[in-house]
Amino acid sequence: MLDQNISRRNFLRGAATTTAGLAIGIDLVTNKAFAAEPAAMTLPNPWLRIDSDSITFVLDKTEMGQGINTALAMIVAEELDVDLEQLTIENAIADRIYTTHSDLGAQMTGGSSSVRNAWQPLKIIAATARQMLTHAAAKEWSVDPAECRTASGMIYHDKTGKKGSYGAFADAAGKLPVPAPKFKDPATYRYVGKATKRVDGNAKVTGQAKYGIDTVIPGMLSATIVRCPVFGGSVKSLDDKQAKASPGVKHIINTGASVAVLADTYWQARQAAKLLTITWDEGDLAGLSSDKIRQAFIELAKNDGKVTREDGDVKNHEKLAAKTIDAVYETPYLAHATMEPQNCVARVTSDSCEVWAPTQTPGVCMEVARAITGLAPEKIKIHTTGIGGGFGRRLVADYVAEAVTLASEVNVPVRVLWSREEDMRHDFYRPISYNVMSGGIDQSGNPLFWKHRVVGPAILAQFLPHAIGAMMPPWMPPSISKMMGKFTGFTFHGLKVDDTSTEGAKDIPYKIPNILVDYHYADPGVPVGFWRSVGHSHQAFMVESFIDELAHLAGRDPYAYRRELLAGHPRNLGVLDRVAKEINWTSPAPKGVFRGIAQHACFGSFCAEAVEVSVSESGEIKIHRVVAAIDCGPIVNPDGVRAQLEGAIVFGLSAALKGEITIENGQVKQSNFHDYAVLRINEAPKIEVHIIESTQPVTGVGEPGLPPIAPALANAIFAATGKRLRKLPLSLVVRNP
Amino acid sequence: MISFTINGESKSTNVDPETPLLWVIRDHIGLQGTKFGCGMALCGACTVHMNGDPIRSCSVPVSAVSGQKITTIEGLAKNGLTEVQKAWLEHGVPQCGYCQSGQIMSATALLAKNPNPTDDDIDTAMSGNICRCGTYPRIRAAIHTAAKNMKHP
16 A cells, blocks of 8 residues: 655655646655655656646546546546646656556556555645645735635635636745645535546547557558467568568568568558468467366366465365365456557667557556666656556556567667457466365355365466566567566566465355365466456356355355355445345346346455346346446545446456357467457346445445456356356357367 | 548548558548457447448448548537537446447447437447447447437437
């Protein structure tokens, strides 16, 4: 967490003045690696800049659809006392000052952390600025600042009838000492807590919003990169004669593990790439298949893994159970399939590097650019563009490394743009997992033991220094990869052990006296990465399905069973009770309609979902309605929270019903939306979102809506058919293996 | 030389006639509201109108639009916003927004043909447009609102 104890000395430093106007910053003491030293304050005006004609809020979080631009601007507008429309919102460049991400210690957006992390600092920044402006006005008017009031960017002294805009006092305010912030009374809030329209809505309905793909730099070339379809393969031989002669082609670069075609336009590069004749050395993963991976996991699961949770004594209670149940749960690799394919523009000269990237992690882009160009950070400028969906994919900067490398090579600006096929086949996938579960109940039906063995790869093991391949394209020379390892370790200093592999499984909240969760690290070599709600996204499926299995084993109602086992967990209970109430759980469902329920907490937020389904004779699953309840502390923008829940549910349903990446001969079989299907509008259910009023600390909402949906659906399918589906994607139709 | 009308303006191009309309619109004409999503007419992000009908510009060679009238998201509103765009704002539809140009083009074409669409009509007309952010429930609601407001502006 951020150290909220911001010293006056540090604040003063943050409130450095520019030549004109008032610029307010804050020193965010995060952790040892990133404790902001004076030299680290490279930007005089990190967050808020007020001058005579504009008020600029610098957004250091990536807006990727989650509405963080709106939510954070609302906080600023509230405490600064301006209209939301008066704020100009500018995307922050990469700079150590923005190391605000509490979990990973880097400038990045993920982990449902933005509002959680920014809430207090932005309040302090905006409230302090308002006070300084007020004091400056009062001084000029020779009145008591306590008699002044502010509204919509204006300062008023009603007794004398004096008034002036913030801009008029910005210069004077910049010369004043920094006071301790005085916050607004929440009862007088205009924005925070009120449903507010997105600040970028107009741009997004008129086609004016700019994304990474819209970056145009004069003279830039467009690059298409042909990568080895087998992960880890390399170029054995290349014949590029025909491609070279293709219209518009300027360069063909054999990087060793891939071939890049650079042409005047994307389409020319794409066409020329088809003319390349490449033979590949397929490397170590040739022959890898989903079936082989599964067999290896099955073997591993026969032995004990590394214990990540142990309560009581499972071993000695297994035999004492009145009834037991054994189950195997499986989830596949999943692609992110962001609507905007990966892309990046870079311009590199001998003493400068400029990057335009649709990224969730400008901090990592900076390190990538440093490693490749050897330039000092002050010579590198990373611009975060608008981004067409993130979902965790853009936490990896592989495509940035590609653009910077190629731009360094050819000395003209280069745009790298991936095709959908490349995006699908060279993703950093949600980890596959194989789970062996067993549970038992006592004579009265209460759970006696719970055993969960997880087998699968670990994200951070790839993401962090030792397997820097996850950060860099596979064709990066080893020397650079090694260097990157060092930088990455630095960037992610403060990171704790990787618990993404069993998160959601090891933190099961139910009252069960004997629990054993263990884990086998098994990495087949397929790149894995962060995927909306990470480990929770699949572990909640196992846990919330299996607790349902225990409820049915005990002959109990799944909602009532959960309720009893959640005693002492008021927030889990709060959301569970709310969805049960809203879906009328205790009243019969309409004829032919069946219900399932699930709850899961992650990233500090609590969410429950209930689903109504019907199943046709042929096994077609129709979802009629989803009811969700979320408790994420006090709300900044209720409409944003609703939108995130709706979005997480639709994203989660795509995974629950459709998503599956399979491996054949070391390569991804799927290539586009015809064989990697996602939910479409005709399959989208009605979604109702209920927000729990809460005075708990502010948490996030981008991810917590996702985990409960797959198990709620699987539980509803069980209610409808008596069939327990333990494998994602859920299907009642027998599939070919 | 291939000539066509885009948003009421005549344009000529001498690019390879096989070049998809999408790339001519984006890279040659410089209108970037139309997006690249899949390149195979599977996601709808590149939807534009040809003579009022929705087409997937990523899979239509520019030669096929010779002499035709093309409309992109930039050419939708004569001034201000259309009822569809207004409804999109009213319902807070966009999240990342990347697919929304295509969604709005498909919805606009639907409402031009069917001023009173049912949910099933919407499903049929809109199922070619993928949204990964999951804005479908709001898209449906916004189309109903736009339909209502187009009748009683």
